[in-house]
Amino acid sequence: MNGYSIPKATLGRLPQYLQYLKELSQANVSATAIAKGLSLGEVQVRKDLAVVSGAGKPKVGYERAKLIDDLERHLGYEKYTNAVLVGAGKLGRALLDYDGFEEFGVKIVAGFDCNDQAVQLGKNTKAILPIKDIGTYCAQNDVKLGIVTVGQGSAQDVCDTLVASGIEAIWNFAPCSLKVPAGVLLKQENLALSLAHLNNQISK
């Protein structure tokens, strides 16, 4: 994990750069092109990339493959973080099946639900295990991240269980505020608020 020396605002943009570069196919790319593609200022792009990868070459730009490597290293993608998900409703199952997280350094290794029986959903899908086994599972599998996709009513209980299981970060999709102890990271994902914000901009 090399990220701590990077300014937070820069860090927040690194995944954008990485995704943009991964979508390209050419060998070299200029700061101008990156800035245009991401609607960022060119000076900002140069500064950001200088932090992780040094400067581009005049008239050539950055070597795309090297820049991708540098970004991935600085984002800590060399070692995958194991995650578990709790709440196997439709959203939970959608996230369990989504492969896109792995290219961003996170593997969802199992899902948990309040059923007592483990469920194997299909050939290519992850098992859904009973929540009572989560502590043992997290300890045995070096799980650091917990994704909460249960309803509002049980979200805090699930959060507490995850924290007790040694989880270091919680990604919460339940539409309510969660309390976590100091030292545990919390990211609130509120899809309804995102949509409300977009809706508000539509003329009526």
Next chain:
Amino acid sequence: MNGYSIPKATLGRLPQYLQYLKELSQANVSATAIAKGLSLGEVQVRKDLAVVSGAGKPKVGYERAKLIDDLERHLGYEKYTNAVLVGAGKLGRALLDYDGFEEFGVKIVAGFDCNDQAVQLGKNTKAILPIKDIGTYCAQNDVKLGIVTVGQGSAQDVCDTLVASGIEAIWNFAPCSLKVPAGVLLKQENLALSLAHLNNQISK
């Protein structure tokens, strides 16, 4: 739609206030309590709420019900916006079934997919209609918002179809940049980037 006179940063916080107030049960609430509950500055809370609802009363605070009404009116929740969703995979179906959007002023009225046949998933779920009918449907049902939950390969085509159907705003879950004409709003939702950002903060 009363939102245009409200500063953008304030506007962005209004759904937070609304959600927080809806979770409470008491008749009156102080700016101090709201600030604490949402980890915002008290001065900021007072300023934000002054824009939509005037000042609270000394020693009493704001009347919660009135404040909720004022927030909802300013957020344009008096008239629901009709939305359609394209791409009936797991994420799409999860969003179709989610009721939480309605309390934020948006109704997903139908889903569309590339199948030629309409599918009625269950008693309480919305129909999934063939994409070829989307233009007619949107015109007949005053649809203003389109949600894109197809894969990266077909997202731009779907976006173009939505724009041609008279959609005013696109909420894109496909992990790629979309081009929309001037006058059409676009909000990119990238769940993987959210998770990457959280992952990056975990010590390794």
